[in-house]
Amino acid sequence: MFEKEFQHIQKxxxxxxxxxxDVYLSKSKAFSVKIFRQDIDSFNYSDSTGLGIRVILxxxxxxxxxxxxxxESLESALRNARENAKSVDFKEKIVLDNYPAIDENxxxxxxxxxxxxxxxxxxxxxxxxxxxxxxxxxxxxxxxALISDNExxxxxxxxxxxxxxxxxxxxxxxxxxxxxEGEETKSGYFEAQSRDFNDIKPQNISNEAAQRALDLLGxxxxxxxxxxxxxxxxxxxxxLSTFWRIFSAKTVQExxxxxKGQLGKNIAHSIxxxxxxxxxxxxxxxxxxxxxxYPSRKTELIADGLLQSFLHNTITALKDxxxxxxxxxxxxxxxxxxxxxxxxIKPGLSSKNDLYSKFPKCLEIVQLSGMHSGCxxxxxxxSMGAQGFxxxxxxxxxxxxNFTVSGNFLQLMKQVVGIAxxxxxxxxxxxxxxxxxxxxxxxx
Amino acid sequence: MIKKSIIERILQKALSxxxxxxxxxxxxxVSSSIQLLDSNIVESISGNDYGxxxxxxxxxxxxxxxxxxxSEKGLLTAAEAVSKAEIGNKSLEAVDLTEKLYDSPHKVLIxxxxxxxxxxxxxxxxxxxxxxxxxxxxSQVSINYMEKIQKVMIANNEGLLAxxxxxxxxxxxxxxxxxxxxxxxxxxGPGALMGYExxxxxxxxxxxxxxxxxxxxxxLADYAPSGKFPIIIGxxxxxxxxxxxxxxxxxxxxxxxxxxxxxxxxxxQIANSCVTAIDDGTIPNKWGSSTIDDEGSxxxxxxxxxKGVLKSFMIDKLGGLKIGMPSTGSGRRQSYKFAPxxxxxxxxINTGTDSINDMISSVDFGLYAKKMGxxxxxxxTGDFNFAVGEGYLIEKGKVTKPVRGATLIGNxxxxxxxxxxxxxxxxxxxxxxxxQSGIIPTCVGQPTxxxxxxxxxGRKEK
Numbered sequence: 001m002f003e004k005e006f007q008h009i010q011k012x013x014x015x016x017x018x019x020x021x022d023v024y025l026s027k028s029k030a031f032s033v034k035i036f037r038q039d040i041d042s043f044n045y046s047d048s049t050g051l052g053i054r055v056i057l058x059x060x061x062x063x064x065x066x067x068x069x070x071x072e073s074l075e076s077a078l079r080n081a082r083e084n085a086k087s088v089d090f091k092e093k094i095v096l097d098n099y100p101a102i103d104e105n106x107x108x109x110x111x112x113x114x115x116x117x118x119x120x121x122x123x124x125x126x127x128x129x130x131x132x133x134x135x136x137x138x139x140x141x142x143x144x145a146l147i148s149d150n151e152x153x154x155x156x157x158x159x160x161x162x163x164x165x166x167x168x169x170x171x172x173x174x175x176x177x178x179x180x181e182g183e184e185t186k187s188g189y190f191e192a193q194s195r196d197f198n199d200i201k202p203q204n205i206s207n208e209a210a211q212r213a214l215d216l217l218g219x220x221x222x223x224x225x226x227x228x229x230x231x232x233x234x235x236x237x238x239x240l241s242t243f244w245r246i247f248s249a250k251t252v253q254e255x256x257x258x259x260k261g262q263l264g265k266n267i268a269h270s271i272x273x274x275x276x277x278x279x280x281x282x283x284x285x286x287x288x289x290x291x292x293x294y295p296s297r298k299t300e301l302i303a304d305g306l307l308q309s310f311l312h313n314t315i316t317a318l319k320d321x322x323x324x325x326x327x328x329x330x331x332x333x334x335x336x337x338x339x340x341x342x343x344x345i346k347p348g349l350s351s352k353n354d355l356y357s358k359f360p361k362c363l364e365i366v367q368l369s370g371m372h373s374g375c376x377x378x379x380x381x382x383s384m385g386a387q388g389f390x391x392x393x394x395x396x397x398x399x400x401x402n403f404t405v406s407g408n409f410l411q412l413m414k415q416v417v418g419i420a421x422x423x424x425x426x427x428x429x430x431x432x433x434x435x436x437x438x439x440x441x442x443x444x
Numbered sequence: 445m446i447k448k449s450i451i452e453r454i455l456q457k458a459l460s461x462x463x464x465x466x467x468x469x470x471x472x473x474v475s476s477s478i479q480l481l482d483s484n485i486v487e488s489i490s491g492n493d494y495g496x497x498x499x500x501x502x503x504x505x506x507x508x509x510x511x512x513x514x515s516e517k518g519l520l521t522a523a524e525a526v527s528k529a530e531i532g533n534k535s536l537e538a539v540d541l542t543e544k545l546y547d548s549p550h551k552v553l554i555x556x557x558x559x560x561x562x563x564x565x566x567x568x569x570x571x572x573x574x575x576x577x578x579x580x581x582x583s584q585v586s587i588n589y590m591e592k593i594q595k596v597m598i599a600n601n602e603g604l605l606a607x608x609x610x611x612x613x614x615x616x617x618x619x620x621x622x623x624x625x626x627x628x629x630x631x632x633g634p635g636a637l638m639g640y641e642x643x644x645x646x647x648x649x650x651x652x653x654x655x656x657x658x659x660x661x662x663x664l665a666d667y668a669p670s671g672k673f674p675i676i677i678g679x680x681x682x683x684x685x686x687x688x689x690x691x692x693x694x695x696x697x698x699x700x701x702x703x704x705x706x707x708x709x710x711x712x713q714i715a716n717s718c719v720t721a722i723d724d725g726t727i728p729n730k731w732g733s734s735t736i737d738d739e740g741s742x743x744x745x746x747x748x749x750x751k752g753v754l755k756s757f758m759i760d761k762l763g764g765l766k767i768g769m770p771s772t773g774s775g776r777r778q779s780y781k782f783a784p785x786x787x788x789x790x791x792x793i794n795t796g797t798d799s800i801n802d803m804i805s806s807v808d809f810g811l812y813a814k815k816m817g818x819x820x821x822x823x824x825t826g827d828f829n830f831a832v833g834e835g836y837l838i839e840k841g842k843v844t845k846p847v848r849g850a851t852l853i854g855n856x857x858x859x860x861x862x863x864x865x866x867x868x869x870x871x872x873x874x875x876x877x878x879x880q881s882g883i884i885p886t887c888v889g890q891p892t893x894x895x896x897x898x899x900x901x902g903r904k905e906k
Contacts, residue, residue, distance in 0.1 A: 047513075064486055080491075089484055090481075258625065322612055369827065404853055406851070
């Protein structure tokens, strides 16, 4: 696909004597249906394509993009990228190469998924809502019962002869419900993603979402103090999603990461291992190459508590005298940056139940709010609204709400005293097992 | 843009399976951004967003599709896709469009392309210099300059054909102060629905200095106490409390589903009687204003709460159908890639009569949150959470020392009743608000207010 457009840009680059450039195109088709009171609440369908151009003149980069792919628009995009490069005064060495392909054969596109009839998706979304409402009479509302699927195509070419493409697809189901008892309202949420439509099971998703909302009813307040904290797998992943940027070599080189100068040092408890793996079997972000066309690989960021590597693209790698970890990311609209692929905290051997019993009492956190406001990704400080359970003698005793949990992400990683075996990935492709932290400040 | 006769055919095609309503939204936006870091211009990017969205209603169901293939064939394909989502029973009527012309109150004096690129870059550099000159603690300054011209055209089967051109200017400055292993950030992000004259109206020295000053002050501050106590929230961006805690719950998106705590509270007392709150899309050249909304309705000034009594929601077309009320011109979307929904514009608590001094002296122990950070709310429950960007301790009726790292948490419904004093220093502040229909420019605002009790999450015991 789009070979014609890419060839045209190649021709134009010759005409304008542009020596170093790359072209990134993404095309995505998406569908989603939301049900409310057994009727279609929203139904979206999209098919969109965009093309980004990066021009490098004497180590200076200029970018432009266009969603119009006619010849005239491609020409003005190329010219704009060159003009933008002229206004930048920051030089950085960029090498464009024809990177090799990976050996693995990744299973990231399921042909069958694109053939699922719309009626089947609508039916499944309706089941999501109905099952949640039928679960318990205290489930009064299901604001989100959603089924969606998407398909993406990526193509990258550069002036060194690289020309690669791949397609990936996935489908997704979500149930978010409200449980009410008296004046108290609590929410519960569960989602599932897969490349197989049959894996999206409304029964599992909605029962779990409903039970989670119900479990939080009857919540009490809690006295401000320091407690051992058990973050369930999803909330551990939420923490990692909030703070992953400290592992980005770009953030480090810009002086905005606490991990600057920490390579090889002990930054977490020795039971903590953090891995980024773009080749992960069945991972949401599994792919053959990154957004520079660099081949995918697995990278240990933290091994036994020691900081082993940052996430690199070829630009940051060149600066640090190392090689890319295949974590270049961009959209056709954005400049080159760094993102994790499938990033996760390695699961431990204990069950989550073992973690409850490690201390005579602890707080389990199952919902966090205010990630973008209460967290300072530069300092690592966080203070987030939370809901969860007061646990005693190895068991949940009662739900708790209206409190904040605060601390510092780096200090937290040193205070991890238990890691469960229940690794779970969020849609962001960031995953974690439940983790037990020795001591955090709670205010209620 | 697109010929009227073609639009009529597309709208008709979208209705062909018996839909009640069809709409075409077409967008052609040109934007450009420049980023400074390490005192260098490190990024310059420009682009063209171009595409169309087609929406139909079957009763209260909205079906949406978008594409960048805006040829007649591409649009007819999208129109057919939405028409096939349901079967309706409305008989097909001819679509006859009449273009509505509006006189925009949001004038642009200096077009972006009339200003030399080097002048824009010099302006950005002068902010960086001012910040770094303020203190040796400043270790990094990040500046994002943005200009955008969004041209939209909206047509629907009711005969509406309307166009709008929105010119946006914004600069975001973030100064980082560091010492030992600690870092703190001070940010400002002024913006307007204006041309380059907006950047001319800003004082780059002051922008650099105030962001640096806040970062340094917070760097040297002690951690905030935690617990439940009275809090005084500063004006302008302090309005994020109302935006997050109440504003989102007054959008029909949550009201129509009964998912909002305010769904059944119209004409009821939901706030202390000192509270009047307004959402105004008509303020000339304000960041959250526009002549028409993204459904082609003229924007309005909507009184949401009058002396504590809930008067109106923020209503888009579909939300209006669902709750049986007319649109307030609140249908907004980030781009053609989003179906519109009810959104805030410039939302603020109106001016009061109390003095800030009286507020402070009424507090024995509490927090003065002079500058708020961002926040979020869960519309189903009204629970909110937001950060304090610049905070001070109040002890025995006096502001004593700066404190950092405080978070305010609570519930929208509760907090409205706990606002007990409102001062007369109303100001608005620009932000970007993310919700169902994407990320859009909005203003928050308020005078300085006193909230009798709120949970503060800090790092220290009181």
